[in-house]
Amino acid sequence: MGPTLADIRAARERIDGVANVTPVFPSETFSRATGLNVLLKAENLQRTGSFKIRGAVNKIASLTDSERAAGVVAATAGNHGQSVAWAAREAGVPATIFMARDSPTAKVEATLTYGGRVELDCDSLEHAFECAKEFAAETGATFVHAFEDEVVIAGQGTIGLELAEQVPEADLVVIPIGGGGLAAGIAIVLRELLPGVRLVGVQAANCAPLAGSTVHGLTIAEGIAVKKPGELTSAILRDLLDEIVTVTDEEISEAMVLLAERAKLVVEGAGAAALAALVSGRVGDGQGNAVALLSGGNIDPTLLIQVLRHGLTVAGRYLALRTRVPDRPGELNKLLQLVAEQRANIVEVEHRREGVSLLIVETEVELTLALRDEEHALALISALESAGYPVERLS
Numbered sequence: 152m153g154p155t156l157a158d159i160r161a162a163r164e165r166i167d168g169v170a171n172v173t174p175v176f177p178s179e180t181f182s183r184a185t186g187l188n189v190l191l192k193a194e195n196l197q198r199t200g201s202f203k204i205r206g207a208v209n210k211i212a213s214l215t216d217s218e219r220a221a222g223v224v225a226a227t228a229g230n231h232g233q234s235v236a237w238a239a240r241e242a243g244v245p246a247t248i249f250m251a252r253d254s255p256t257a258k259v260e261a262t263l264t265y266g267g268r269v270e271l272d273c274d275s276l277e278h279a280f281e282c283a284k285e286f287a288a289e290t291g292a293t294f295v296h297a298f299e300d301e302v303v304i305a306g307q308g309t310i311g312l313e314l315a316e317q318v319p320e321a322d323l324v325v326i327p328i329g330g331g332g333l334a335a336g337i338a339i340v341l342r343e344l345l346p347g348v349r350l351v352g353v354q355a356a357n358c359a360p361l362a363g364s365t366v367h368g369l370t371i372a373e374g375i376a377v378k379k380p381g382e383l384t385s386a387i388l389r390d391l392l393d394e395i396v397t398v399t400d401e402e403i404s405e406a407m408v409l410l411a412e413r414a415k416l417v418v419e420g421a422g423a424a425a426l427a428a429l430v431s432g433r434v435g436d437g438q439g440n441a442v443a444l445l446s447g448g449n450i451d452p453t454l455l456i457q458v459l460r461h462g463l464t465v466a467g468r469y470l471a472l473r474t475r476v477p478d479r480p481g482e483l484n485k486l487l488q489l490v491a492e493q494r495a496n497i498v499e500v501e502h503r504r505e506g507v508s509l510l511i512v513e514t515e516v517e518l519t520l521a522l523r524d525e526e527h528a529l530a531l532i533s534a535l536e537s538a539g540y541p542v543e544r545l546s
């Protein structure tokens with residue numbers, strides 16, 4: 152079962168003029184890194200900041216007058232709730248959104264701004280789902296499922312129609328998977344319109360049930376951290392996807408940094424997962440046209456700062472190290488002068504005289520440095536050690 156190509160084409164008519172036709176950007180940077188001709192489908196530039204608006208608008212447009220009067224309710228990690236709130240406001244329908252207490256602040260505030268009534272008394276996304284279902288049963292509101300709904304899947308599938316027109320020569324399309332509605336909708340379209348294309352789904356390694364993992368840990372890609380994908384979507388994906396791979400948070404953060412620096416695109420963790428799979432070599436055979444779907448860009452600014460700094464550290468662009476100098480006037484200046492000679496930029500300096508591993512005549516120094524790349528970091532460490540400074544690299 153599931154929506155048909157005709158259903159998805161009908162959804163496109165419903166959302167026309169509401170959801171944007173998002174651009175596809177070629178990327179020389181990522182093409183060089185992978186050997187593929189990489190193109191980025193920028194759903195992070197979509198209205199409300201993610202692809203979710205497509206399914207939400209399609210679902211609410213399909214409601215009867217009595218259903219509209221009773222309102223809608225949703226459970227969400229963020230993007231789905233924002234989209235339901237926005238689509239409901241535009242249709243004049245009351246919306247109640249249940250979210251976990253630790254949901255990203257940016258997504259909570261955006262949902263409120265779009266007119267949704269937000270309930271945050273939930274311990275987890277799963278708990279929010281239960282609360283939303285109870286609310287629907289008590290009030291008669293229509294529960295708008297984030298992925299286990301043919302009408303919602305049809306809305307997300309409109310991305311597939313756009314891709315078939317924008318990149319008809321695509322050899323590979325890589326799609327992030329949480330509950331599976333996005334990948335299911337796109338796969339239904341592309342299997343019919345571009346039958347030769349290879350379709351690969353991507354999950355975060357810390358929460359990858361469709362990839363066979365039983366681990367359900369925390370991940371920066373909270374938008375795809377769904378412990379239990381839908382039965383409908385899982386069945387569709389088993390039939391239509393060629394492969395499902397996983398990517399680590401390290402790989403996702405690196406992709407986020409590269410997107411911000413090279414493509415000038417801000418994405419959330421889930422939005423970077425598809426590109427992370429390409430850059431890490433999880434998919435692709437070094438030839439052909441590869442499309443990475445950037446599914447969303449709603450990231451809390453504080454998390455973005457942490458991710459960027461972490462990603463820069465992993466790439467060798469930030470180096471944190473600990474060393475020791477004699478506790479005499481001018482010794483810190485000698486150390487910093489050597490760092491300057493290696494053309495490293497000092498971000499932070501901290502020094503302490505107390506510590507069980509220190510001699511009475513020593514001072515411990517911790518440096519945070521900005522460098523060009525990992526090669527530059529290794530050269531600086533070598534220069535310090537050659538000058539007699541013991542170096543401990545900090546993670």
